[in-house]
Amino acid sequence: MDKQQVLKEYFGYDGFREGQEELMDAVLSSRDVLGIMPTGAGKSLCFQIPALLMEGITLVISPLISLMKDQVEALNQAGVHAAYLNSSLTPGQYRKALGLAAAGRYKLIYVAPERLVTEAFLDFALHASIAMVAVDEAHCVSQWGQDFRPSYLKIVEFVKRLPRRPVLAAFTATATKEVREDVAAILTLRDPLIRITGFDRPNLYFAVQSPKDKYGTLKQYLNLHPGESGIIYCLTRKLEEEVCVRLRSDGISAARYHAGLSDEERRRNQEDFIYDRVSVMVATNAFGMGIDKSNVRYVIHYNMPKNMESYYQEAGRAGRDGEPSDCILLYGGQDVVTNQLFIENNRDNEELGGQELALVQQRDRERLKKMTFYCFTRECLRDYILRYFGEYPASCCKNCGNCLSQFETADVTETAKGIAGCVKTSGQRYGVTVILDTIHGANTAKIRSYRLEQNPFYGCLSKVPIYRLRQVLNHLQLQGYLNVTADAYAVVKLTELSEELIRGEVQVLMKLPREEPEDKKKPEKGGKARRRRQSLAAELHAEAFTEKEEKLFEELRALRMKIAKEEHVPPYVVFSDKTLVHLCIQKPASQEELLEISGIGAFKAKKYGKRFLECMGNQA
Numbered sequence: 051m052d053k054q055q056v057l058k059e060y061f062g063y064d065g066f067r068e069g070q071e072e073l074m075d076a077v078l079s080s081r082d083v084l085g086i087m088p089t090g091a092g093k094s095l096c097f098q099i100p101a102l103l104m105e106g107i108t109l110v111i112s113p114l115i116s117l118m119k120d121q122v123e124a125l126n127q128a129g130v131h132a133a134y135l136n137s138s139l140t141p142g143q144y145r146k147a148l149g150l151a152a153a154g155r156y157k158l159i160y161v162a163p164e165r166l167v168t169e170a171f172l173d174f175a176l177h178a179s180i181a182m183v184a185v186d187e188a189h190c191v192s193q194w195g196q197d198f199r200p201s202y203l204k205i206v207e208f209v210k211r212l213p214r215r216p217v218l219a220a221f222t223a224t225a226t227k228e229v230r231e232d233v234a235a236i237l238t239l240r241d242p243l244i245r246i247t248g249f250d251r252p253n254l255y256f257a258v259q260s261p262k263d264k265y266g267t268l269k270q271y272l273n274l275h276p277g278e279s280g281i282i283y284c285l286t287r288k289l290e291e292e293v294c295v296r297l298r299s300d301g302i303s304a305a306r307y308h309a310g311l312s313d314e315e316r317r318r319n320q321e322d323f324i325y326d327r328v329s330v331m332v333a334t335n336a337f338g339m340g341i342d343k344s345n346v347r348y349v350i351h352y353n354m355p356k357n358m359e360s361y362y363q364e365a366g367r368a369g370r371d372g373e374p375s376d377c378i379l380l381y382g383g384q385d386v387v388t389n390q391l392f393i394e395n396n397r398d399n400e401e402l403g404g405q406e407l408a409l410v411q412q413r414d415r416e417r418l419k420k421m422t423f424y425c426f427t428r429e430c431l432r433d434y435i436l437r438y439f440g441e442y443p444a445s446c447c448k449n450c451g452n453c454l455s456q457f458e459t460a461d462v463t464e465t466a467k468g469i470a471g472c473v474k475t476s477g478q479r480y481g482v483t484v485i486l487d488t489i490h491g492a493n494t495a496k497i498r499s500y501r502l503e504q505n506p507f508y509g510c511l512s513k514v515p516i517y518r519l520r521q522v523l524n525h526l527q528l529q530g531y532l533n534v535t536a537d538a539y540a541v542v543k544l545t546e547l548s549e550e551l552i553r554g555e556v557q558v559l560m561k562l563p564r565e566e567p568e569d570k571k572k573p574e575k576g577g578k579a580r581r582r583r584q585s586l587a588a589e590l591h592a593e594a595f596t597e598k599e600e601k602l603f604e605e606l607r608a609l610r611m612k613i614a615k616e617e618h619v620p621p622y623v624v625f626s627d628k629t630l631v632h633l634c635i636q637k638p639a640s641q642e643e644l645l646e647i648s649g650i651g652a653f654k655a656k657k658y659g660k661r662f663l664e665c666m667g668n669q670a
């Protein structure tokens with residue numbers, strides 16, 4: 051078999067996606083690779099397919115148990131023998147799995163990094179023929195990355211001890227240059243083929259909202275998307291619990307996830323979500339790495355996260371199946387403060403010395419600043435994200451909140467002059483809140499102790515609401531008229547552009563959202579899911595997805611759920627929604643015709659074909 055045949059036979063797909071083929075070819079010709087592709091782009095196949103084609107065993111290093119389990123289940127569903135070795139196995143199970151591995155039962159073995167240099171594992175590895183070591187989530191090896199895991203350093207130690215050096219293949223979705231260079235250097239990749247694919251995820255819709263009532267906004271969204279799978283990220287456990295409890299009392303089936311829950315509860319809740327037993331997951335950022343659930347239709351950030359890397363990774367868990375999905379960030383001023391506190395109190399990495407720690411914090415503050423700008427920009431959000439990751443896209447995507455909203459251009463020159471003037475006359479010594487309080491004319495102990503009530507700009511903008519002042523200040527920062535230092539104090543400073551502003555030589559224009567008219571048409575309930583099926587149907591040049599097909603779709607979905615339960619796997623591991631839609635439209639009548647459907651390989655056709663064919667036959 052060649053790679054094309056493996057793709058079709060085991061995974062049921064007809065073509066490769068961007069980057070996949072080149073990476074596979076390099077691996078197959080024994081060259082190391084570094085694949086940098088966004089979440090959902092299809093990194094797994096880049097090592098899974100070569101693994102099936104090469105002599106010997108492929109080891110896959112992966113940071114999380116859930117990640118391994120999910121991938122191994124999916125492989126076994128596709129008819130590939132694979133196993134995982136991690137702390138979720140009992141010692142007995144572990145020994146048994148190692149025994150089977152030594153007997154050559156598995157082509158792919160997923161291993162937790164900390165296991166690699168244990169005696170039992172080495173005993174196996176030194177006597178096995180290991181063709182490739184694939185490092186998934188490879189940014190975990192880098193201190194620059196947002197998720198450094200010291201145990202990843204064991205990979206190098208392990209490889210060095212092998213009698214024959216296997217091909218090394220590293221994959222990550224983190225694209226910054228530092229991380230990329232770190233990964234290649236630390237893993238000691240040899241003349242690797244480095245492939246960076248576009249970071250754009252065109253099927254994701256991005257939006258930022260700053261609602262007065264976050265919960266109400268969230269609730270409204272959920273009401274419009276009943277039954278769809280989605281994740282709600284909160285910044286703190288406390289909030290996460292609050293939101294989850296409220297949703298439940300409002301009759302929404304929600305599960306929760308944070309690091310403080312017992313392993314058992316976390317596992318159960320995660321499975322409820324993955325297996326579609328509950329549709330909404332309310333979680334902190336502890337949830338998600340390794341969640342390969344492909345039909346997540348929305349990711350809502352109840353708070354602004356700490357940086358763009360985290361945001362894009364978390365938001366990117368929506369729409370892995372390539373279908374339209376929403377990524378919505380609900381911004382609130384408090385989010386900045388909470389994140390700042392996290393940075394100041396960050397003691398995650400005890401190995402860091404004082405100077406290093408200061409450097410890390412400095413970098414974190416810079417990142418937070420860029421994240422805040424994202425929430426305030428009026429330009430295309432996708433454009434902002436891609437630029438952050440070093441890509442230069444066309445600047446209007448037509449699929450983000452900013453590209454699709456109507457803005458009015460407002461002249462904020464007077465407000466801007468007031469802010470800059472206050473910064474100058476108070477000696478560039480104060481943080482954002484103090485500056486805003488001063489021009490707004492607040493009477494606080496802090497203002498009095500700094501004697502700012504005597505500042506010439508004190509109270510000069512008392513009529514402008516604080517949130518607007520903050521928007522303008524952020525805009526000035528974005529435009530380079532002011533700078534906020536990236537140290538713990540976040541002091542507002544002047545820049546070389548400030549003087550022109552203060553002297554009144556420039557006009558500052560800013561886009562503000564046009565107020566929505568009250569009678570704005572409410573979107574149709576459940577409409578998005580239906581539209582998505584319509585658009586899938588259109589891709590197949592079908593007339594439309596009729597009532598009859600909707601009905602069949604529901605039948606097939608029920609059958610999929612039934613099978614998933616029998617096999618103890620998530621429904622999407624059986625077939626994706628897309629595959630079901632294809633079935634509804636093409637209505638295959640035989641095993642051969644089944645193989646024409648995207649997502650159905652020979653193994654699955656044999657295993658499930660009969661039941662699905664029957665189900666469709668009954669309907670016809």
Ligand code: ADP
Binds near residue numbers: 067070089090093094
């Ligand atoms: P990543 O690890 O890059 O985030 P995955 O490997 O989990 O992404 O793949 C995401 C989804 O894309 C999976 O459902 C996978 O089956 C699907 N996929 C990958 N490659 C292809 C392809 N060539 N054609 C169709 N679907 C694909």
Ligand code: MG
Binds near residue numbers: 093094186
């Ligand atoms: Mg992956």
Ligand code: ZN
Binds near residue numbers: 445
């Ligand atoms: Zn846009």
